[in-house]
Amino acid sequence: MEDILPAEDTEAEPRNLPLFKSSMWCEERRLRTFQHWPDSNPVSAPDLAKAGFFFLGPGDRVQCFCCGGILRSWEAGDVPMLEHLKFFPSCRFACGKEVGNEQALSLQEQEMLPIRDILDCVDGQIFSLLQRLDTEETALPSHPEYPEMRMEEMRLATFHNWPPYNEMYPEQLARAGFFYTGHGDTVKCFYCDGTMRDWMLGDDPWKEHAKWFPRCEFLLQSKGRAFVTRVQETSFNPQEPLGDSWSRDEQEPSAIQVYADPAPRDSGTSGLKEEAQAECSDEPAGPMLSTEDQLRRLQAERMCKVCMDKDVSVVFVPCGHLVACAECAPNLRRCPICRASIRGSVRTFLS
Template structure:
């Protein structure tokens, strides 16, 4: 019995000590915490920023032909391009023809710019053909080549035209090149190498300073295409493929000729690709270089193909 009493007292003392320790810990913890009311009194209420305003993103209003990126006129629309010529100074150049050729007026002297490829042309003279000059200076332009590029001709219902995709705009560096309609291609240094290599680059490729087209009357795709009216129907190569590759029909057999370099090809095989054969046999043709690029020419030269006969 004595042993049991001693044990009970010891347990009671241990419990009492544990309670005192716990109470002390709680007290110390509470001393470190401000009451909720004190916290609430010390807080400064948050106010909405006076700089913030509610807004909503509106779709592009195609009826106004406005680009949603920079709020500029949407020059995909021929009507918007035509409207840009309000203060056009060169009365001998028809704004309707310029707009139809993909150009809008920049507001600087007589400088115009293509909505698609960005090429800029100025110093027009009476008798210049906007579309021909566009094709001459930027044959790879999707608009010139009649490829889908978003062009909206006059007369198309704007409400049926999808809004342009939002694109980031690189404001660092030049966009487009400047050309005079009556000048010759000079491939000046600093322009885009893919289409207009520098003289140093041309030298490394074994190319001299370029000359103009051998047959400028066929510089346009439509002019070349028109020559294939009597193209043999048995040929695998279509007139569209050949015209796109720079060829016009000579009217003899299956003979074709490049409007720019003057190179001719005939005796086409069924599997012959016009672009590949053009690049293979006339590696220094500037039309091929401008449209397809040097990498394409290099890849073609590495292929084993049975070529048509070179004229």
């Protein structure tokens, strides 16, 4: 076992935030980073995630979300938490202090969750991202998803290979909280993790930010709630069906219908509510599904509809459909459910 980044060096660096990587404060999220953890490694990914580490790579390099310490060369018999304390004794998380860590549920705790409550998380594969700001009840995040990008200068530095033909100026995007991902014209907000792409002439980054991610705390602090509310009111007409607000582009006929509904639908006229009503009316009332059937249905709903392997984890904006995993979503230009143009995306973590 050896350390790469000593704790003393980590603490010597000036940091305005209490955590080195606040986006990894959740144990479940840290565990998700170990998808490519070497199978031959003698230390298990769950034990590393529980000890505060997320996978960094290459090899078996891991990093603490709290102190930023990096360890590698794990050997048989190593206990992650003890190694954490050995090399980084001043880490507040390793010392047992309260830093906001959220532990993952055990298998027993997960089995105790009501099946109906789990199904409600993904039922219909539709999340409403077009709600008015004053009707949203979800709490705002207390920390930015990418604290290392909190300075505008750092965000601007990511645009060194920004496409020269693009109409948007990097300075405008960086000022509005976005940094460049390095793919096409895709940018991310450092605070809310909202993703935007396909920028057009005349787009205002602040307005687009307020239009699709109205709960972003950085946005609210920078522009004020009145600005966000005004953008929401002018962008979405409550009297119009949601289907008309999915995209500026002309809607194309849906290539995939939810639950393989054989009945054709008119493009651009049927919204989310109409689809949900159609699904309910097409299915005759029957006896309640057994627990095994409910679990099979849950597994099918959580499966990525592109690779049919990993779990869905990306909600498309503006349509709000949840159908792809993090690996497949960046390759899609249109939602496979409604064929609406994808202007952005939001990562989700299903329990």
